[in-house]
Amino acid sequence: METLVFASNNAHKLEEIRAILGEKFKIKSLKDIGCDADIPETGSTFQENALQKAQYVKAHYGLDCFADDSGLEVEALNWEPGIYSARYAQMNGLEVTSENKDDLNMDVLIDKLLALHPDKGEIAGAKVLSSARFHTAIALLYHGEIHYFDGIIPGFIINEKRGNEGFGYDPIFIPEGQQLTFSQLGADIKNGMSHRARAVSQLAQFLKL
Numbered sequence: 001m002e003t004l005v006f007a008s009n010n011a012h013k014l015e016e017i018r019a020i021l022g023e024k025f026k027i028k029s030l031k032d033i034g035c036d037a038d039i040p041e042t043g044s045t046f047q048e049n050a051l052q053k054a055q056y057v058k059a060h061y062g063l064d065c066f067a068d069d070s071g072l073e074v075e076a077l078n079w080e081p082g083i084y085s086a087r088y089a090q091m092n093g094l095e096v097t098s099e100n101k102d103d104l105n106m107d108v109l110i111d112k113l114l115a116l117h118p119d120k121g122e123i124a125g126a127k128v129l130s131s132a133r134f135h136t137a138i139a140l141l142y143h144g145e146i147h148y149f150d151g152i153i154p155g156f157i158i159n160e161k162r163g164n165e166g167f168g169y170d171p172i173f174i175p176e177g178q179q180l181t182f183s184q185l186g187a188d189i190k191n192g193m194s195h196r197a198r199a200v201s202q203l204a205q206f207l208k209l
């Protein structure tokens with residue numbers, strides 16, 4: 001069986017990938033190949049960051065590899081925070097811990113959007129602050145070539161946090177056509193429609209050819 005490294009140590013992402021590609025490929029994590037480096041992500045797009053991670057693995061371990069990079073893009077903020085999604089509160093001068101990071105990132109985003117006095121109506125009684133989308137890019141280094149796969153899920157940012165599941169910006173994101181946030185929809189429904197699921201499905205289609 002061919003080995004393919006997924007340049008991540010995120011247990012949830014690995015499980016998802018192995019469920020889809022595991023029959024055809026031996027999927028190894030960074031830990032599996034003995035890589036504990038903090039791989040630099042200094043690109044200016046999701047694609048560049050994903051490619052940087054995949055190229056690091058290829059250069060140091062000589063293995064075919066893919067990597068992902070994701071984030072939230074908010075229309076009213078010129079598509080910020082984008083590649084800065086994980087550290088948005090920090091970038092805006094707040095001190096964060098791993099416990100309060102998600103909450104503070106959402107607070108900063110809501111405050112910035114409220115300052116623009118949005119008038120975009122309501123969904124399920126919540127004020128809509130902006131259109132937005134989650135975006136995942138996957139970069140694959142395979143048999144000497146680079147391939148990119150993108151997944152996007154469009155939706156809306158609302159003014160209050162709803163739901164207890166998920167992570168990141170899930171409590172304030174309502175996907176287009178829904179009445180509930182990603183957080184309220186829960187893992188099964190979210191994972192069936194998410195940006196990551198859409199990018200991974202493109203990758204799977206390509207690899208199964």
Ligand code: IMP
Pocket residue numbers: 068069070071072085086105134166167168169170182194
């Ligand atoms: P990563 O590249 O998948 O680690 O995502 C980077 C950051 O984007 C995360 O730390 C979150 O702030 C945000 N993000 C990415 N995907 C999601 C999601 O599915 N829900 C909520 N936030 C997300």
